[in-house]
Amino acid sequence: QRRVRAANKKIYGNLHNQGHNIIASMNDPEAQYSIDKGPMISTATAPKDPVFYRWHKFIDAIFETFRYNQIPYTVGDLEMAGISLDSVSLHCHGNKAGGVNQLMTFMKEQHYITYPGNPEQPMTVTKEILDHIPFRYTIKVQNSGPKPALLVFRIFLASCTGLEGGSLEEVRNTFVEMD
Numbered sequence: 418q419r420r421v422r423a424a425n426k427k428i429y430g431n432l433h434n435q436g437h438n439i440i441a442s443m444n445d446p447e448a449q450y451s452i453d454k455g456p457m458i459s460t461a462t463a464p465k466d467p468v469f470y471r472w473h474k475f476i477d478a479i480f481e482t483f484r485y486n487q488i489p490y491t492v493g494d495l496e497m498a499g500i501s502l503d504s505v506s507l508h509c510h511g512n513k514a515g516g517v518n519q520l521m522t523f524m525k526e527q528h529y530i531t532y533p534g535n536p537e538q539p540m541t542v543t544k545e546i547l548d549h550i551p552f553r554y555t556i557k558v559q560n561s562g563p564k565p566a567l568l569v570f571r572i573f574l575a576s577c578t579g580l581e582g583g584s585l586e587e588v589r590n591t592f593v594e595m596d
Contacts, residue, residue: 432476432479433476436472436475436476437457437458437463437472438457438458440455440457440466440468440472441454441455441456441457441458442454442455442458443455444531444532445532445536449536450532450536452532452536453530456469457469457472465527465546465547465548467546473594477590481590497562497566497568498562499560499561499562499563499566500558500559500560500561500562500566500568501558501559501561502556502557502558503557503558503559504555504556504557505554505555505556505557505572506518506554506555507519507520507552507553507554507555508552508553508554508555509521509550509551509552510550510551510552510553520549520552520574521549521550521552522547522548522549522550523547523548523549523550524545524546524547524548525545525546525548526543526544526545526546527543527544527545527546528541528542528543529541529542529543529544530542554572556570571594572594572595573592573593573594573595574592574593574594574595575588575591575592575593576591
């Protein structure tokens with residue numbers, strides 16, 4: 418995945434982001450009919466498009482092939498002297514039913530305008546999509562070192578059921594990256 422602050426943008430490429438753009442533009446790829454791009458164009462709406470998860474699984478499979486052929490990190494490679502993680506929590510905004518560390522999801526109707534074949538005859542498609550109550554992460558870290566440190570956290574959503582007895586390596590591909 419190409420990031421704004423990537424060390425070498427030519428090496429990391431742009432397959433992930435360009436895929437989002439191409440998928441979002443499928444209904445009017447040449448911009449001939451002034452049709453709005455699909456939800457994959459924006460980070461705010463992309464997860465609401467069902468193809469989002471297939472696209473990310475494809476990107477993940479490419480990375481997994483690469484990762485499999487790398488030398489694993491040691492604990493020493495990942496430690497940062499003087500840095501300690503105190504706590505991580507998730508809080509849903511306005512969540513009265515749940516509590517801390519409960520991501521609240523629900524199904525809702527979503528309406529899409531599509532132009533099947535003729536840009537002069539739009540059609541509304543309605544489908545149920547998975548949505549969530551807005552949430553935030555709280556991550557508390559201590560730095561007892563002599564200078565500030567730049568930290569990057571990777572947060573994953575993982576099921577608590579069905580994973581019993583499986584090693585982390587066996588189940589990690591079922592996790593959903595949340596950051």
